[in-house]
Amino acid sequence: MSLNPRRIQLMDTTLRDGEQTQGVAFTPTEKVSIAKALLQNLRVDRIEVASARVSEGEKEAVRNINQWAQQEGFGDRVEVLGFVDHTRSVDWIKSTGGQVINLLAKGSEKHCREQLGKTLEQHCADVLQTIGYAHEQGLKINIYLEDWSNGYKDSRDYVFGLIDRLKDAPLSHFMLPDTLGVMAPDEVFASFSDMCGRYPNLQFDFHPHNDYGLATANVMAAVRAGVSAVHCTINCLGERAGNASLAEVAVVLRDKMNMELAIDESHLVRISNMVENFSGKRIADNAPIVGADVFxxxxxxxxxxxxxxxxxxxxxxxxxxxxxxxxxxxxxxxxxxxxxxxxxxxxxxxxxxxxxxxxxxxxxxxxxxxxxxxxxxxxxxxxLESKSYQHIKLLACSVNSGLDLQSTVSLRVEVNGDKHQATGAGNGGFDAFIDAIGTVLVKYDYTLPKLADFEIRIPKGGNTNALTECVITWDCGHELRKTRGVHVNQVFAAMLATIKLINIQLHEMANTNP
Structure with a gap:
């Protein structure tokens, strides 16, 4: 075994394949923010940011990403999926300032024959025509062999014939996807060992999917077999069951296989949270590495x-x-x-x-x-019947709400033994409560922090009269804090959660400034 760890590239395709998740569509601004975080903070080797010719919004996002990437020296690490269409995908990518095309070819005879209605020779002629044009335009070219896993299983002669015709073309990476997530680790190892042994001078990428929950295990098998790069997404985003989780893959390759990676692990959770918020797809609390409860x-x-x-x-x-x-x-x-x-x-x-x-x-x-x-x-x-955390008490509160009317709140509170009455108005009962309580707390040089998250839950199978649990995450500057309130009324549950935070912070203020 070599004492020097082998270098493995991680290519993140959250902005392309990840956006094929049902219900996920990033805005151009969100795409740029994610791209910057991936390259500048997390330090992935490459990112795939879009499919060519999708929409004007997509073009705007890719143009903005490329403009930033070139200024920061990342221009050749931003990749766009393109199609075998001679000039159209290449021209689209060039118009955005792109430098790399990931050309999508048919990696299975069945796809080539039934979807395109072409022979291997005809398809290769079309692929080489697009490659030639992309090369003339100065693009770096990688190639996907779509549905390669089934193609290899059903007709290896087709796969070998395709690569034999393309291996001398100006291609940097041959990217082999398990498009439908059908492979198991032993199949991955056997097939990649064959590919790497047969074509030792080619750089192979593995693009796994997680339909059987085997994506990370399959990555390990592919790396053992000799691949040089692996494709992942943040939070397993992707079609159906998604792609391989970048967080899982990175940690497993480092800890279990002694591979050298470029990424900065300290940013994994931050970018996971960013993608979770932008995508609207919540990750499980027990998701490895990034889940809320895993530590x-x-x-x-x-x-x-x-x-x-x-x-x-x-x-x-x-x-x-x-x-x-x-x-x-x-x-x-x-x-x-x-x-x-x-x-x-x-x-x-x-x-x-x-x-x-x-x-x-x-x-x-x-x-x-x-x-x-x-x-x-x-x-x-x-x-312990202690009063040390009872700096503020909500003595009474009345909420009035109406359709198409502002909500109003009238409350009575006790702060450090002094009673106060206040009223407030807002866009809903809780907003009105925050307005009212704020007029009291300003007298104590205290301002509530901003909300980072707000959840309302009732027990599963609960009735309409069930208790409501409100969990509020507060952005306290140097940290996030959660407080919980329970009440039959969700607005009052939110109020109780807020009172808890105020009590904690008033107590801390009292200890800091005795």
């Missing part, structure tokens, strides 16, 4: 092991991805889970008080309640 220990025995010697920590640590480890509070919590959260809050409790607080946490967990670290001060305050 949260739930079982008390795990927290205990970490407390006593990092027994449940691995190479896959949160700090590597600019994240932190957390310890969930619920019915499976133990004393160590509570201690870890108390350390985070810089709160000290006696052993007896810890037992009382833990009993309340377990009881809440048994009732299916979600408990966050931000809830802990209130549980502590309730259990």
């Amino acid at each position: 949260t220990q739930t079982a008390g025995i795990h927290a205990d092991g970490d407390q006593k010697g990092g027994l449940y920590k691995t190479k896959l640590g949160p700090e590597r991805f600019s994240r932190t480890r957390s310890y969930a509070l619920g019915k499976m919590s133990g004393k160590a889970s509570l201690k870890k959260n108390l350390e985070q809050l810089e709160v000290e409790l006696s052993e007896e008080d810890q037992k009382k607080v833990l009993a309340r946490i377990v009881a809440l967990g048994d009732s299916k309640q979600t408990i966050t670290t931000d809830d802990l001060p209130f549980i502590i305050a309730d259990v």
Whole structure:
């Protein structure tokens, strides 16, 4: 085994193949933002940003990306999918300032015969004609062999005949896709070993899909067989079950295969969040690397092991991805889970008080309640009858809303023992509440942070009278904080979540400025 790690390129196709996800369409501005983050921050080797001739909006986005990329020295790393249409795709790409075309050829005899109605020789003549024109125009050319996985399985002679006719053309990468995600790792390894052994002087890319949930495993097999580049997307975006996850692939190649990659892992979560917001496609909380819960220990025995010697920590640590480890509070919590959260809050409790607080946490967990670290001060305050986190109390509140009318709120609050009344108006009851509470809090030199996310949930299968849980994520500048409120009325649940945040921050202000 070589002591020097092998270099593998990662090509991100979120902006092209990822946009083929059902319901996903990035605006030109969003495309530029994602492209910049991929190349400048995450440092992927190449990005595929669009398909040629799709729309004027697509052309505007590609033109803007290319203009920025050329200024920053990334021009030859921005690629566009083009078609075997002689001049049309090439001219479209040139008009956007592009430098690279990824030409889509037919990688299976069935596609060539039934979709195009052509023989291998006729198709190759058309491909070479487009390649010749692209080369004359100064473009770098890569080639996709569409549906190569089925093409290789059904007729290797066709695949070999296609490559034999194209191998001497000015092509940089031969990109072999598992277009329908039908391959398993042993099939990938056998077929790529054959391709790499038969054509040792060609650079092969692997473009996997995840229909069987095998995309990352298939990437490992392809890399073992000798491919030089792998195609991925952020958050597994892509048609049907999506493409290979860039986060998963990058970490697996580094940790499990000792491959050298260019990317900066510390930006994986940030760009995952950006793509999640722009695409509208939420990722699972337990998604590897980027999921909200993947660095949260739930079982008390795990927290205990970490407390006593990092027994449940691995190479896959949160700090590597600019994240932190957390310890969930619920019915499976133990004393160590509570201690870890108390350390985070810089709160000290006696052993007896810890037992009382833990009993309340377990009881809440048994009732299916979600408990966050931000809830802990209130549980502590309730259990110990402490007033330290009761800086503000909502004593009374009335909300009036009407169709096509502004909502109004009248409220009465107590802040540090002083009672205040206030009214507010806004676009809905919660907006009116924020207006009203703001007129009180300004007297205490406090301004609510902006909302980063706002979720309303009821239990699955719940009735119309079910409790409503409101979880608000607040952008507190240096960090994001979540608070939760529960009430039968969703507006009041949001108000309670807001009061929780105000209490936490007023308490911090009091400790900072005693």
